[in-house]
Amino acid sequence: MAGIIEVMVERGLLSATDLKKINPSGREREALHRLAIRLGLVSEEDFLALVAEELNLKQISDLPESYDVAPFVDISPLFLEEHRCFPLGGDEVLAVAVNDPYDNLVLETFRQLFPGRHIELVLAREEIIGDWIKANFLAAASDEKSSEVDELSEIDGVIGLGDDADHLRDLASEAPIIKLVNQFLTKAVEEGASDIHIEPLAENLQVRFRVDGVLREYATPPKNVQSSIISRVKIMARMDIAERRLPQDGRIRIKISGKDIDLRVSCLPTVYGESVVMRILDRSNISFSLGSLGFPEVERRSFEEMIRLPYGIILVTGPTGSGKTTTLYAALNTINAIDKKIITIEDPVEYELDGINQVQVNSKAGLGFSNGLRSIVRQDPDVILIGEIRDRETADIAIQSALTGHLVFSTLHTNDAAGAVTRLVEIGVEGYLLSSSLVAIMAQRLVRVLCPACKEPFVPETALLQRLKFPFNVTESEPIYRPKGCKECSSSGFRGRVGIFELLPVTDAVRSLILESQSSLLLREHAVKNGMTLLRDDGWAKVRDGVTSLEEVVRVSGA
DSSP: OHHHHHHHHHTTSSOHHHHHHHOSSSOOOSOHHHHHHHTTSSOHHHHHHHHHHHHTOOBOOSOOTTOOOGGGTTSOHHHHHHHTEEEEEOSSEEEEEESOTTOHHHHHHHHHHSTTSEEEEEEOOHHHHHHHHIIIIIHHHTOHHHHHHHHHTTSOOOOOTTSOHHHHHHHHTSHHHHHHHHHHHHHHHHTTOSEEEEEEOSSBEEEEEEETTEEEEEEOOBGGGHHHHHHHHHHHTTOOTTOOSSOEEEEEEEEETTEEEEEEEEEEEETTEEEEEEEEEOGGGOOOOGGGTTOOHHHHHHHHHHTTSSSEEEEEEOSTTSSHHHHHHHHHHHHOOTTOOEEEEESSOOSOOTTOEEEEOBGGGTBOHHHHHHHHHTTOOSEEEESOOOSHHHHHHHHHHHHTTOEEEEEEOOSSSTHHHHHHHHTTOOHHHHHHHEEEEEEEEEEEEEOTTTOEEEOOOHHHHHHHTOOSOOOSSSOEEEOOOOGGGTTSSEEEEEEEEEEEEOOHHHHHHHHTTOOHHHHHHHHHHTTOOOHHHHHHHHHHTTSSOHHHHHHHHOO
């Protein structure tokens, strides 16, 4: 917020010495003007008077006489308290009282919650806004989250590295902490989140959920409960709560809303404390059916034929979180039968599949992909799934397994299907082995699905469509769709995700190109000439069909 800081210096509210005090290390995450106020270098009254003049905003100290909280009951009191804001009301123009007009998240949030209404900011002192929130949101609504915050504020200060583990365990077992952590878990599952991020910041704790692949802020508990919350999670995950200097991994199994939920927990030390990420594995939310993943019909039929072959390697590529494991599980489910022995080796085993032998990598015990694979081959399998090919040794064993009559599935981290060949050559696999063992390579990404309740038709500018090389005509009678936002999709405009795919069959011509050590670009061009649909083009087809938006396809495919 350099602009307002410079004005403060010009007006004599801050000196050069003060500037050094508020930015000593360059690592402050708090806005500099807020830090100046908190340190007492600038009074709140002087700040508000200056901002009112600079931004032409009026300052208020009283609520409207006929204030009605009803239109705003869905707004989280935690959000209002954290961002020092309060909705005042209005028909076409919604007035929002703020203590810091430079907090852009306030304006953005209210625009999403109340689309179509102009948001007008007015200024108010922090204490006044706090009183309004307590009187109208906390007391009137009896919101459980708010009562948790009140209880949390009574818990003793931040736990340091030298504090006793038993004391930490006692704090983590207090009722307010247990309720708050359970609330995070329940809300995340209800919203269909894939991950919960609990991140320590300089002044507070940030809790975010990853929903449909995008992070959303959920809550910002006070700093003084940071260690208690993280210790509670570590206790549930059977981690060592006394160890706060090294990364740890754990697992939680819990029943939420009648569903058995598996949580994979990762704990990582950071500058401001331990950061925790919980991966939510909810089988009831996942469909292991190829027909539900979003495959174009032609590609689905072709892929189903390939996964029924007796031997060879089928690779699925894409970045982390692109749905590769779900696709492979769906493939295994499709071919799973009493006459097939299927074994997987994964890191970790994400979902348990009926009728399939699943092995989890255990590096501490010496069980890795390569030595685990050697043992798996001696188990007389028909089909093998390798969670990821990470090195030449694993790749060599996978290829030898394919050449000796096994069907092998695995994943790689590459940007497109053709790039998988280059990647395997780079780690030392011989081209003649690849050409004789590969059956198919499929690249995929996940795009968010437009909310059917609120998506709206529109016709973009022709120049934009031409720049993106969008291959379909868009007219008033045949529009495409864009997100709007409503209560059903939490104002995001999207609900759920679907895959976009790029399937490269390894034909005789492709095998010849691999043997000739041709580049991935030439492999890609050859495949496109012979009918391969690129990730981008599958995405454009889903835009045309109203499944997703232009921006989503550009975001995930880089089109």
